[in-house]
Amino acid sequence: DADVTQTPRNRITKTGKRIMLECSQTKGHDRMYWYRQDPGLGLRLIYYSFDVKDINKGEISDGYSVSRQAQAKFSLSLESAIPNQTALYFCATSDHDRDEQYFGPGTRLTVT
Amino acid sequence: EDQVTQSPEALRLQEGESSSLNCSYTVSGLRGLFWYRQDPGKGPEFLFTLYSAGEEKEKERLKATLTKKESFLHITAPKPEDSATYLCAVLGGGATNKLIFGTGTLLAVQP
Numbered sequence: 001d002a003d004v005t006q007t008p009r010n011r012i013t014k015t016g017k018r019i020m021l022e023c024s025q026t027k028g029h030d031r032m033y034w035y036r037q038d039p040g041l042g043l044r045l046i047y048y049s050f051d052v053k054d055i056n057k058g059e060i061s062d063g064y065s066v067s068r069q070a071q072a073k074f075s076l077s078l079e080s081a082i083p084n085q086t087a088l089y090f091c092a093t094s095d096h097d098r099d100e101q102y103f104g105p106g107t108r109l110t111v112t
Numbered sequence: 113e114d115q116v117t118q119s120p121e122a123l124r125l126q127e128g129e130s131s132s133l134n135c136s137y138t139v140s141g142l143r144g145l146f147w148y149r150q151d152p153g154k155g156p157e158f159l160f161t162l163y164s165a166g167e168e169k170e171k172e173r174l175k176a177t178l179t180k181k182e183s184f185l186h187i188t189a190p191k192p193e194d195s196a197t198y199l200c201a202v203l204g205g206g207a208t209n210k211l212i213f214g215t216g217t218l219l220a221v222q223p
Binding site: 045048090 | 143144146148153154155156157158161199201203210211213214215216
């Protein structure tokens, strides 16, 4: 079984709709991250959380919100989706005493 | 501002033809440099972490090296299954654990 899972894997939604992407991990890591990946721009950090009570904005947080429901669960919400939020979204985890991050399989989101 | 630049953007090799990918970086207080492999439609897969200039790491046909300004990912006698996008990322100083990614090198190895 995958250590980091994301649901849904693909989603098409309309402009203005609210959508939630979910991430779960079984690695026992305390730190979790949300990134988006766009062609030519690379991976960019949206939000990150070092533990259940800790939430921090990344470089491109506008239009997004997150919730850390448990150590193993971190969800990303788009309150009112817009077409330029069409992208690949990745969740990642890391342990507090290791620097490398481990990524989930991604969610391909299309906003029409 | 922390920045990572990877070159070339794309590289096509024949099976067995060794080459290197470059990752140049500017960061205040390097805490680590990371290499990932990404296959189409999948998440990045962690390969290596390098912490200080002169350090080298190896895994099968891949070897990563680090200087004070850049890192190289050397691919020796590549096989078609090595075809992927290779991403470089740096972790700078400060309290955040924010990785700064390059845009990657798309490697295609032809049989």
